[in-house]
Amino acid sequence: MTNNINSRLRKEKIAKVIMQIAGFCIIGSLFLIVGIILYKGVPYLSWDMITETPKGGFYIGKSGGILNAILGSLYLASAATLLAIIIGIPISIYLNLYIKSDSIISRSAKLMFDVLYGIPSIVYGAIAFSIMIWLGIRASLLGGILTITLLTIPIVVRTVDELIKTIPEDLKNVTKSLGATRWESSLILLKYIKTGLFTAMLLAFGRAIGDVAGVLLTTGFSDNIPKYLDEPAATLPLAIFFQLSSPIPEVQGRAYASALILTCIILIIVICTHILTSKNNKQKI
């Protein structure tokens, strides 16, 4: 019996070690990704990179920067996030507070958004592109914004849905029992989850700024900073993708530096969301 227990405990110990190794691999891959981008990108990073647009001969290694892509991405992601929030939050409120959250409409709508969330961005991109050709619109900032908006709405709807679930049932009933209309009570409840909403916004922004497949066909690429919605615009992920496929080492180096810039933007977003959520959790306890 004692032997039996010893071998069983040994098994547990071995399992634990294997699990720790697995966890280490997963966390390690994160550090490996960020580390390699840092290691390769830092030597090529310069002030010009983020303050100048591409000059003549930029793509054969001459001077210039990727300000066009940085701004293009920021415009695109901000506009798309804003639109997605304007559309997504009302839908979410409607599904949870206006109609019963366990009604057939609400349940199937939520399932639909879950499914929409799973549609790869290349499919969105391909369809948007076909519609644009059909309507005779060329690749432009507007096309990109609309495509990315479609992509981010499901994210907003789903995160806000999760947030509304965390509102205590009592609070919902209190507002109702005071004679507030559904609209008024929604406003109060939105206030209750406002940090969460901000987190949802950041999440959507992160997804919007990082997407390539959606903008590849719809937004085009341009060396100028976009001034109008109907102009094609450069985006950061695409700039990385194009520069990386160049055979010239100097241009490839810029791709690493661009990747580093994108990584920094994403890390800033991640850190902000983390601070917000942990602050929020503390408040609630």
Added chain:
Amino acid sequence: MYSYPNIEKQQTENITSPLSTPHLQIKNLNVYIDEKHILKNINLEIPNNSITSIIGPSGCGKTTLLKTLNRLLDDSKNIQITGSVLVNGEDIYAKNAEVTHIRKKMGLLSQRPFPLPMSIFDNIAYGPRIHGEHNKKILNQIVENQLKNVGLWEEVKDRLHHYASQLSIGQQQRLCLARGLAVNPEIILGDESTSALDPISTQTIENLLVDLKKDYTIILVTHILRQARRVSDYIAFIYNGEILEFGKTEEVLLHPRNEITQQYVKGFIS
């Protein structure tokens, strides 16, 4: 790897003088959860081969006490336990104590029945198998005996390989009891074990427990005074994490010494 106290020897001693040294002794037990003092300096000796009920208002620490007895609180967060729980003279909170073999000595019957996600047969064979019993004949025998022990054999003998979750909730609870008995525990811990059951199933379980006390030491947590009165030989009354009264059932219920116990027994505090 671990040093084991010689259990077998102590067992035989216990059998020769069952009443002199209790299986289960709790000494200066303190439990803090999230810095809150949940159990305050508990000292208790549970008499062997009898049923001891732990009663008290909800939130007083009954269930916590029961869980500390077989170290099920180990995984909880922010918990601090001081003092000792002696099982056959061995401190289960000692540094080198080995948890699994302590738990094996104590069967647990929880509030609601939780059959493991497997067949009726496998539910009962689960424990013996884990402890190294793979002989089919012996396993069959164990399953049959334990099912008979809890009066379930006749009801389920034709569908031993059906999923356990298909049984009625009362049957499930008896199955859980049989599952616990299959690893030959010395002590049975019941955590409001009948609170999810209908009156008839409750009665069945109560009768079973009374039958079983000749072989086991039984500790029940309950908030139903009448149940404590029906089944138990001893009662411990807990209030705000302290044991205010411990004694024979009639004494505690009819002549409580402590004022709060008097009020509780009369039904003022519930």
Added chain:
Amino acid sequence: MKLRLLKDFLFNKISSLLLLCSFLAISLIFIILIYKSIPLLEYQNIGSILSQSVWSPLKGNFGFLPFIMGTAWVTIISLCFAVPLCLLTSIYLVEYAPDKLRKIVLPLINTLAALPSVLYGVWGVLFIVPLMGEYIAPLFGIVSSGYSVLSGGIVLAVMIFPIMISIIVEVLHTIPKELKSASLSLGATKWETIVKVNIKKAKPGIIAAIVLAISRALGETIAVLMVCGNIPKVPQSIFDAGYPIPALIANNFGEMMSIPLYDSALMFAALLLLIIILAFNLIARVVLNKLEKNHND
């Protein structure tokens, strides 16, 4: 008073309209894809489209097998890496890890989820591809550029770690504590309890997590495109280049206009992808919603 009710009314109408638009959008997606795919389906029957391996649009050969196999190889390889690692990590995080560690690890995994796919692609090109081409392939005596389905699979595996872990962790949390207590109090070790009770109970949820991860993997475009080599041939070994469906669409969509049926073929590729992903997604979501509901009851 009237204004309040009017606001309520307006919001009701506007948001239900928005919802309706979303329903319309998804139907529109399907209608366009199906409408555009029809010319190809009229030209060739669906069985031969899916089973032929010759892809030369100029000559009018549209065999999808290389792309289907490319997608399948990459996805299966990624699962081989991701499933064991994620399962073990999730179990460790839920059952063993001290609170402090969990508080550090979970945000890191969220960070992994937030990284854009192009960065995974850059990492793949800079690290995985040379690693495969210069070190791993020679170990097996194979000459490979490193741009291969294996590289794609590894990059994809890292990309689906977060979604898999977060869902498996959630599923493991739904297992009632009492069930574990029941097994533990019979003297089972924690590990035995996990293997024989927790995982068994969590099986539908774990499978749903895997299915959801697969659907994510199937649609992933840019990172895979960057490391897979993109040769329209059925891969014969893990060191061969492959050409997954999303990469096909992304690489050729801009220039397809001049060749007859090419447009239709790519739309058919998108439709194929969409149907597979939708089916996987739907199954996984229905299972997960059911689990969550049972847990809350």
